[in-house]
Amino acid sequence: MTRTKQTCKKSTGGTAKRITVDYAPLLDFSSISVDLGFDSSIGADLNSDLAMEETVEDEETGGEEVDKADGMDDGMGAGEAQSSHNEWCIVCRDGSSGHEFLYLCDLCPRTMCSRCVDIPVTHADAVNCDDVMFTCIYCHLAAQDSRAEETCAAYFGFYRNNLPVLPTFLPIRGALEVSLQSQISSMPVVLIHLTLVDFETSGGPFDLMYRFLSPYFPRGGIAFHELIFDVGSKVKSDVYQVKVGELVRSLMAQRNWPRIVFAISNHTDDDLGDPFLGYERKKKSYVSGRVDGFLDIILTPWQPLIRAAKDSYLWFLSCGALVNNEESFSSLQKAVLHHHITATICFNAIRFQPNFAAPLLLSFAELVLTECLPIREVFPDMLMQSYKLGRHTDVFLLMTNARHALDITRFAWTHCKERPWGHHLPLQCPQCGWANSWRSANHKKTYSFECMNSKCRKGYLFSPPENSVTLSHARKSGSCWIAVCVNTN
Numbered sequence: 001m002t003r004t005k006q007t008c009k010k011s012t013g014g015t016a017k018r019i020t021v022d023y024a025p026l027l028d029f030s031s032i033s034v035d036l037g038f039d040s041s042i043g044a045d046l047n048s049d050l051a052m053e054e055t056v057e058d059e060e061t062g063g064e065e066v067d068k069a070d071g072m073d074d075g076m077g078a079g080e081a082q083s084s085h086n087e088w089c090i091v092c093r094d095g096s097s098g099h100e101f102l103y104l105c106d107l108c109p110r111t112m113c114s115r116c117v118d119i120p121v122t123h124a125d126a127v128n129c130d131d132v133m134f135t136c137i138y139c140h141l142a143a144q145d146s147r148a149e150e151t152c153a154a155y156f157g158f159y160r161n162n163l164p165v166l167p168t169f170l171p172i173r174g175a176l177e178v179s180l181q182s183q184i185s186s187m188p189v190v191l192i193h194l195t196l197v198d199f200e201t202s203g204g205p206f207d208l209m210y211r212f213l214s215p216y217f218p219r220g221g222i223a224f225h226e227l228i229f230d231v232g233s234k235v236k237s238d239v240y241q242v243k244v245g246e247l248v249r250s251l252m253a254q255r256n257w258p259r260i261v262f263a264i265s266n267h268t269d270d271d272l273g274d275p276f277l278g279y280e281r282k283k284k285s286y287v288s289g290r291v292d293g294f295l296d297i298i299l300t301p302w303q304p305l306i307r308a309a310k311d312s313y314l315w316f317l318s319c320g321a322l323v324n325n326e327e328s329f330s331s332l333q334k335a336v337l338h339h340h341i342t343a344t345i346c347f348n349a350i351r352f353q354p355n356f357a358a359p360l361l362l363s364f365a366e367l368v369l370t371e372c373l374p375i376r377e378v379f380p381d382m383l384m385q386s387y388k389l390g391r392h393t394d395v396f397l398l399m400t401n402a403r404h405a406l407d408i409t410r411f412a413w414t415h416c417k418e419r420p421w422g423h424h425l426p427l428q429c430p431q432c433g434w435a436n437s438w439r440s441a442n443h444k445k446t447y448s449f450e451c452m453n454s455k456c457r458k459g460y461l462f463s464p465p466e467n468s469v470t471l472s473h474a475r476k477s478g479s480c481w482i483a484v485c486v487n488t489n
Contacts, residue, residue, distance in 0.1 A: 014267045016276050016288035022234045023293065025300050026241045087218060088184035089113035090138055091174045095218065103157075105136035109183055112136050117157060118171040126165055127158040134158055137172060138180055182371035188221035189213070189259040189369055190251060190305065194298060196266045196286075197230035197278050205358035206263040206315070209365045216370055223251060229298065230278030232287045237297045244301035252304060259369065260305050263315040264298070265354060273321040273328025291322065291331040292338070299339045311342045313368075313375070317357065320348035323396055333406055333488060336398055343375050343400070349393030356392050359385045375399075379411070380471045383481050387413055390481065394422065408486035412465075415479040416440070420447040420462035422482060432456040 088095055089102060090110040096102050102111040119127055126132070137155055144151040155172070156164035178184070191213075193206045201207070210224045225247065231237040251257060267276045267286065274288035277297075288294075299306070306312045314336070316322060323329050323346055336344045347357070363382035368375045375382075376399055383395065390413020399407045412422030417440060419425070428435040429451040438449040451458040464482070471481040 014270065014276075014286070016267070016269050016274070016286040017280075019232070019277070019280065019287045019289060020293065021231065021237055021277065021289060021297065023237050023297050025296075026238065026245070085109050086111050086184050087186045088216065089116055090136060090178070090182070090184055091116040091172060091176065093177060093184050103134045103136075105139060106133045107135055107139045109185070110136045110138055112157075116173050118173060120166065120168075123166055129160075132158050132160050132165055137176070141180055178371055179373070181373055184216075185370060185372045186217050186219070186221055187259060187372065188217075188255055188257050189223075189261060190257045191222070191224045192260065192262045192302070193224070193226040194262065194264045194266075195226065195228050196276050197228050198283075199265055199267070201226075201265045201354075204265065204317075204354055205361045206265075206317070208358055209361045212362055213365050213369060221255070223254075223257075231297050232278040232280040236278065240297065241301045248302060248304055252308070257305060257308065258310040259312075260302070260309045261313045261315070261369070262299070262302075263317055266316075266318045268318045268322045268328075270319070270321050270350075271325070273323070273325030275318065275322070291328050292335040295332075295335040295339060299335075299341075303339070306340055312340065313364075314341045314344040315357075315361070316344065316346040317352070317354040318346075319352040320350050320393065322346060323348040324350075333398065333408070337400060337404065337406060341398075341400065344396075344398040346396045346398070347393040348396065352393055356389045357386075360389055360395070376407075379409075380481065380483065383411055383413075384472060387479060389413075390479075391415075391419065396486070406488050408488055410484045410486050411471075412482050412484065413479060414482055416442065416447060417478070419479075420449070421464050421468075422484075423462050425449060425460065429453065429456060429458050431458040 085102075085104045086109050087102075089112050091112055092115065094113065094115075096113045096115075100114050102113050103117070104111055127134075134157060137157075140153075140155045140157075144153065146152065154169035156166050157170035158165040191206070191210050193201070193204075195201050207226070210222075213222060216222075227244075229240060231240050264275075267288075268274060269276075269288045272288070274290055275294040276286045276288045277294060278286065280287045289297075316332075321328065322332060332344075332346070345360075360382055363385055364375070367373050367378045367382060375397075379397055383390070386395075389395070390411075394413075395411045397409045397411065399409075401407050413419055414422050417425070417438075425438065429437060432451060432453045432455070434451060434453050434456070437452045439452050440450075441448045445464055447462045449460045449462075465484045467485050469483045471483060
């Protein structure tokens with residue numbers, strides 16, 4: 001007999017009845033008295049009317065609400081000053097301790113460590129005088145044009161009254177590993193992972209991104225909260241608002257947070273693209289709601305943090321019905337603008353698997369959060385390590401522009417045989433059933449495929465999408481990413 005077995009699913013998606021929650025923002029979260037029943041135990045009763053639980057790893061909390069990740073906080077309050085300079089050398093991307101130290105550039109936030117600059121022993125005290133100005137190698141390079149010899153000059157690093165302090169140029173030990181626009185920044189950031197109740201996310205990419213970032217914040221300044229939501233009724237949505245309101249007040253009392261990153265791990269209805277809300281009553285079956293209504297419930301309590309932040313990011317780790325359904329995608333666009341999100345990233349795979357997005361999230365952490373590069377400019381670079389994600393799904397970037405409108409770009413991975421111009425070539429011929437039997441040809445950037453079955457000859461033609469731009473080649477030979485502008489509603 002045929003042998004079978006069952007495991008667990010990693011993909012998002014499913015079906016759920018659409019409902020409308022009678023939701024109203026609570027302007028004063030403290031005005032509602034409700035027993036939240038907060039318990040850090042994993043065995044909490046999820047059948048209750050709790051809208052959300054927060055999982056914590058500190059055993060000493062005794063069930064109290066704590067910052068999961070900002071354990072190394074320097075105690076700096078929201079109104080106190082903080083050094084604007086980077087904690088890491090721009091050359092070696094490492095810190096300093098013991099007899100080593102960082103030189104702070106007087107023109108930018110970058111630093112260079114004493115290991116990476118070869119200062120003569122005879123001038124070790126002279127470079128530390130109060131009237132000496134230090135210029136990092138990046139600012140030196142930015143002031144010159146490599147195509148014009150007259151703008152090029154030796155790098156001395158330390159200057160007094162615009163004259164070099166050192167008798168000869170300053171040797172640098174090492175090579176530049178990041179772009180000239182980069183920093184190695186520890187600018188504070190809040191990471192908020194919002195997860196549907198009973199949705200398994202252990203070992204997921206957002207948690208991995210936090211662990212990657214943590215060493216860059218030796219003085220604190222990173223907060224990571226993983227929140228489970230269940231907002232399938234008005235009572236539950238009210239409780240969710242109260243609980244998030246308390247957390248927001250706590251975060252804002254700690255410090256200023258110029259960056260906030262949300263990830264929403266959720267299912268969406270296969271037909272309508274509606275995000276799941278949770279359970280309507282007790283644990284029986286999920287219910288869903290329109291995207292705008294869902295985000296009103298989920299994001300409104302976070303608005304004090306979002307509006308105070310310089311940049312806010314939203315990662316929608318859910319299946320592609322959210323994007324593929326025209327009504328749902330239109331509703332998402334309006335909600336993103338309404339909630340003042342700087343950049344939103346979502347995917348169109350029908351059975352999207354969030355773990356496949358791990359390389360993209362790590363690149364985001366490195367290039368955007370650490371090196372402080374604009375996501376609009378570096379998104380193509382973020383994709384270069386993600387060709388396997390590209391085989392699984394297209395990636396959509398929604399950017400709010402200066403006119404408070406959206407610029408939407410679809411990024412598709414292309415391969416001459418596996419995904420011609422971003423299209424999925426059928427594994428088997430839909431006409432005769434032969435598997436992997438395509439004969440291919442290329443003429444003026446148009447790929448043609450024909451079934452090798454002489455009695456079938458089913459064929460396909462794939463041309464470049466209109467207004468598409470070819471990006472740098474991906475890691476896999478014969479492949480690249482393309483960017484396609486999407487018309488907004």
